Structure formats: structure tokens, C-alpha cells
Amino acid sequence: MTFKTKLLFITILPLVAVSFLIGGATYYQSRKLINAETQSVEQRILAAKRQEIRNYVSLALTSIEQIYAEEPGGREAAQEEVREILENLTFDYDGYFFVYTLDGTNVVHPKLPHLVGGNWWDLQDDNGDYVIRNLIAAAKSGGGFHQYVWHKPSTGSIEEKLGYAILLNKWDWMLGTGLYTDDIAREVAAIRSDFAHSIRQTLLVTFLITLVGIIIAGGLIAGVRFSEQRFADSKLKELTNRIFQVQEQERKRVSTELHDSISQLLVSVRYGVEMIHSEATRDPDLQVQAAKCLKTLDGTIAEVRRISRDLRPSVLDDMGLAAALGSLGKEIQSQSGITVNVDAEQCHSRLSDGAKTALYRVVQECMTNVARHSQANKVNINLKVGMQSLTLSVEDNGVGLPRPLPKAGGLGFRNMRERIETYGGKLILSRRSSGGTRIKVQMPLDNAAAEAA
Incomplete structure (x- = not known):
């Protein structure tokens, strides 16, 4: 060989x-x-649906509260009026309210009227779950959620549903509603894709x-x-x-x-x-x-x-690097109490989007290090744009770098240097004579744009 x-x-x-x-x-x-991300998204969506269901139930209780409390015309008349209100109280495409007595007899069901008047204590869904029993049990426990499969009116199919039931003690009624959760599976599948x-x-x-x-x-x-x-x-x-x-x-x-x-x-x-x-x-x-x-x-x-x-700061994409640095300085100042002075000139289209992002990330990393390690109370950020190149400097009045000065720096410094070198720039780390640290970046501008300017 x-x-x-x-x-x-x-x-x-x-x-x-x-x-x-x-x-x-x-x-x-x-x-x-x-x-991890899909599980987190699924939990957030499910939590949002739980809160949404509680809101709907609260609105329903508000709509019948006075009738339920005062029973005008007697209990039977009040119950009939409440039934009419709940029959007409719907939301979204498939949202409605249902009522069962504690022995499983249906009182209100606007989407499946054939259930009204029947006793459904032993009703099971396709998974063998005793739906009405479990909803009544959740209501008796102080109000709670129960997941089951049920007929979806808009599609006619059987879908997963998250139900929520509460107890109307005075009438021995279980009032409930729910939201179908098949959209969660579709959203999670889209995220995975x-x-x-x-x-x-x-x-x-x-x-x-x-x-x-x-x-x-x-x-x-x-x-x-x-x-x-x-x-x-x-x-x-x-x-x-x-x-x-x-x-x-x-x-x-x-x-x-x-x-x-x-x-x-x-x-x-x-x-x-x-x-x-x-x-x-x-x-x-x-x-x-x-x-x-x-x-x-x-x-x-x-x-x-x-x-x-x-x-990802939207101001960087919408208003440019100078505005983004000013916004970052104000944010760091409000969070840490460090006085941040920003003097930045506009570079317009003379830098690529990638180079602007690299410069922004460098300043962001510098400000994080200042807040964590420098014990400084003042930081100056300067961005000067010349004909052929720009100069960015970040200076603080903190305790400064250790002696002897590290040649390579830590992981954060290496990441900053690699970002800048990717776009032909140079990053210099130094100690200020008056105390503190200075990071200076020099980066070439687009020559054609510079000549036009």
C-alpha cells in the first residue's frame, strides 16, 4: 500500500x-x-382544553344560576326552563351540554334527543367504559374530568372526548359537557412530521x-x-x-x-x-x-x-441590527440593573442576515457573561460602520479577566469566535487598562454595497 x-x-x-x-x-x-416536545405540546393543549371546558361550564351555570336558586313558578317549571336553556346553549361545532339524574336517566341532550327520558346507567362506550356512571361519580366527587369515546355530531364518527361533570345538588342533577380531543392527535402527528x-x-x-x-x-x-x-x-x-x-x-x-x-x-x-x-x-x-x-x-x-x-428577537428581522442591540440593552438593564449604553449605527443591507445574527448572538453571550461573572454596573456597546468593515465593541467595568489571560477562552468564547470567523471577521478578547473586559469584533462589509454607499 x-x-x-x-x-x-x-x-x-x-x-x-x-x-x-x-x-x-x-x-x-x-x-x-x-x-419531549410532542408530550409537552400535548399536555399544554390538554390543559388548555380542560380550562376551556371549565369556562363553558361556568358560563352555563351563570345562565341558569338565578332560575336554579329562586325556582320561579315552582321546581318543575324552573327545571323545564333550565332544560330549554341548556338545549339551546351550544358552542363550536360539536359543543353542547347534557344533564342526567343520579340514577342515570337523561334529562337534556340536544345532539342525541333519543337519549332523553331513557335510563343509561349501564351504557358503555366502544372501550367498555361505563360513561354515565363515571361522569356521575366525577360530579359527586366535587366536579371532575372523565375521558371516553363518544359520537361526534359534525362527522358522525366515534372519537375521543374529554368530559367534565358537576353536581346540581338541589335537583340531584349531573350537568356536564366536553370537548373532542381528536384534534390533539392530529396536531401532535403534524409536529412529529x-x-x-x-x-x-x-x-x-x-x-x-x-x-x-x-x-x-x-x-x-x-x-x-x-x-x-x-x-x-x-x-x-x-x-x-x-x-x-x-x-x-x-x-x-x-x-x-x-x-x-x-x-x-x-x-x-x-x-x-x-x-x-x-x-x-x-x-x-x-x-x-x-x-x-x-x-x-x-x-x-x-x-x-x-x-x-x-x-429569536423579531426586532432583528424587522428593524435591523442596531435596533435589536438597543432593545437587548434595555432588556438586560431592566433585568439585571446594570446600566447599558448602546451606540449603534445602521448597517442596512451591507451585512447578510447570517452575519447580523452572529453579531447579535455575540453581544447576547457577552451580556450574559457580564451579568453572571463580571460584577459590573456599567456596559458600553458600540457599533461603528465604515466603508469596508464594521467594528463592534462590548466593554464593562467589572472585575476583568483572570491572570494570565486565557488564550482560547471557554466554550462560550470559542462559539463566539467561530460565529464571527464564519463570516470572515475577527474577534479579540482583552483586558481594559481601567478595569473590566473588552470584546472587539471586526467584520468586513459587502464590497459592492460599500462602493455603492
């Missing part, structure tokens, strides 16, 4: 092995992420990069003897850049999902609680509880929006 052949194997085999290891690790971790598609694309890109690397390595080794280390560094940077891109894409997707889906669901729930609060004038305790729920929901909505903003 010739030296060139040995060199070829020494170069290619580790590349192939690393590619398979990265692909396998990526696939394994992605599968774990899919399972999106994740699986992203995994396949990532693996395909990884293996394509590996294939290109093997072809390049073979061609170069056939012509000249070259440095294995330089080639490995080049491929590693490509792979790191791709990982950063995939990470930013995923952050942006998750941020959009949080803002457009989960946040909207919480706002919808808040409207329901706000309606309860406004309608509960006769019950001060209920009004106090509703006010507490509103306060908790406001905090939750703010937290979801904060997480969405941290994952």
Missing part, C-alpha cells in the same frame, strides 16, 4: 466515522427532542457534506500532498456553520409557534376568565379567584412572549 493510499485512508476513514457518529447522535437526540422532515434534511446535508469532503480529499491527495489538519479544520467550520444555521432556524420556528399558537391560546383563555370575572358580581369569592387567575394568565403570557423573544 502506497503512502498516498495510506494518507487517503487516514483522511477519509475518520471523516466517514465522524459523519456517522454525528448523524447517529443527531438522530438519537432529535428523536428524544421530538418525544415537521420534526422528522427537519431531521432528514439535517442528516442529508451532513452526509452530502461528508461526500463532498471525500471527493475533494481524494482529488487533492491524487495531485499533491497536503495538510490533513487544514482540511479537517475547513470541514469542521463548515459543519459548525451548518449547525448554527439549523439552530437559528429551529429557534425561529419554535419562537413563531410560541408567539402565534401558545400565546394566542392563553389570550383566548384570558378572555374567558375575564368574562367570568365580569359576570361574578354576585359572588365575591368567585370574582377574587377570577382576578387571581387573570393575574396568573398575564404573567404566563408575558413569560411566553419573553421566551419567544429570547429564542
Whole structure:
């Protein structure tokens, strides 16, 4: 075996092995992420449905509260009036209310009128569950949920349903309603499909990069003897850049999902609680509880929006790097109490979106380190745009770097440097003479755009 052949194997085999290891690790971790994310989404949707059902029941109780309490015209007349109200009280396409006496006799069922008047104590669903018995038991226990399968009016099919029942003690009635949960399965399946598609694309890109690397390595080794280390560094940077891109894409997707889906669901729930609060004038305790729920929901909505903003700040895409740095400075100042001064010039279209994101992430990492380790009370962020390049500096007045100054820095510093070097820039870490730390970035601008400017 010739030296060139040995060199070829020494170069290619580790590349192939690393590619398979990265692909396998990526696939394994992605599968774990899919399972965790889908379970989390499923639990959040189910919790939202539970709250929505409680809201509907509360609205129904509000609509019959006066009749139930005062029984105008006698009990039979009051019960008949309540039956009429509940018969006509529906929501969504398949939402309705039902009433059973405690021996299992149906009193109200607007979607299946043939059930009215019959005793369904022994009724079982397709899974063998005693539906009416269990709903009555949940109502007797103080009100509760029960999951079963039931006829869905809009489709005529049998679907999973989450029911909720409460007890009207004075009349020995069980009042209940529910929501069909087949949409949860569809949404979870769609999320899994999106994740699986992203995994396949990532693996395909990884293996394509590996294939290109093997072809390049073979061609170069056939012509000249070259440095294995330089080639490995080049491929590693490509792979790191791709990982950063995939990470930013995923952050942006998750941020959009949080803002457009989960946040909207919480706002919808808040409207329901706000309606309860406004309608509960006769019950001060209920009004106090509703006010507490509103306060908790406001905090939750703010937290979801904060997480969405941290994952991918929309101001970076909408208004540019300078505005994003100003917003970040204000946020850090409000959270940590550190005075943050931002002086940033607009770079407009003279930087790619990837380069703007890299600069923003560098400043974000710097501010995190300052808040955690520097003991500083003031930070200056400066972004100056020249004709051919820009200069970004982050300076604090904290305790400074340890002596001797680390050459490579920690993992966070290496990540920052790799991000900047991907776009042809240079990152310098230094100690200020007056105390504190300075991180300086120089990055070239687009030459054509610079000449036009």
C-alpha cells in the first residue's frame, strides 16, 4: 500500500466515522427532542382544553344560576326552563351540554334527543367504559374530568372526548359537557412530521457534506500532498456553520409557534376568565379567584412572549441590527440593573442576515457573561460602520479577566469566535487598562454595497 493510499485512508476513514457518529447522535437526540416536545405540546393543549371546558361550564351555570336558586313558578317549571336553556346553549361545532339524574336517566341532550327520558346507567362506550356512571361519580366527587369515546355530531364518527361533570345538588342533577380531543392527535402527528422532515434534511446535508469532503480529499491527495489538519479544520467550520444555521432556524420556528399558537391560546383563555370575572358580581369569592387567575394568565403570557423573544428577537428581522442591540440593552438593564449604553449605527443591507445574527448572538453571550461573572454596573456597546468593515465593541467595568489571560477562552468564547470567523471577521478578547473586559469584533462589509454607499 502506497503512502498516498495510506494518507487517503487516514483522511477519509475518520471523516466517514465522524459523519456517522454525528448523524447517529443527531438522530438519537432529535428523536428524544421530538418525544419531549410532542408530550409537552400535548399536555399544554390538554390543559388548555380542560380550562376551556371549565369556562363553558361556568358560563352555563351563570345562565341558569338565578332560575336554579329562586325556582320561579315552582321546581318543575324552573327545571323545564333550565332544560330549554341548556338545549339551546351550544358552542363550536360539536359543543353542547347534557344533564342526567343520579340514577342515570337523561334529562337534556340536544345532539342525541333519543337519549332523553331513557335510563343509561349501564351504557358503555366502544372501550367498555361505563360513561354515565363515571361522569356521575366525577360530579359527586366535587366536579371532575372523565375521558371516553363518544359520537361526534359534525362527522358522525366515534372519537375521543374529554368530559367534565358537576353536581346540581338541589335537583340531584349531573350537568356536564366536553370537548373532542381528536384534534390533539392530529396536531401532535403534524409536529412529529415537521420534526422528522427537519431531521432528514439535517442528516442529508451532513452526509452530502461528508461526500463532498471525500471527493475533494481524494482529488487533492491524487495531485499533491497536503495538510490533513487544514482540511479537517475547513470541514469542521463548515459543519459548525451548518449547525448554527439549523439552530437559528429551529429557534425561529419554535419562537413563531410560541408567539402565534401558545400565546394566542392563553389570550383566548384570558378572555374567558375575564368574562367570568365580569359576570361574578354576585359572588365575591368567585370574582377574587377570577382576578387571581387573570393575574396568573398575564404573567404566563408575558413569560411566553419573553421566551419567544429570547429564542429569536423579531426586532432583528424587522428593524435591523442596531435596533435589536438597543432593545437587548434595555432588556438586560431592566433585568439585571446594570446600566447599558448602546451606540449603534445602521448597517442596512451591507451585512447578510447570517452575519447580523452572529453579531447579535455575540453581544447576547457577552451580556450574559457580564451579568453572571463580571460584577459590573456599567456596559458600553458600540457599533461603528465604515466603508469596508464594521467594528463592534462590548466593554464593562467589572472585575476583568483572570491572570494570565486565557488564550482560547471557554466554550462560550470559542462559539463566539467561530460565529464571527464564519463570516470572515475577527474577534479579540482583552483586558481594559481601567478595569473590566473588552470584546472587539471586526467584520468586513459587502464590497459592492460599500462602493455603492
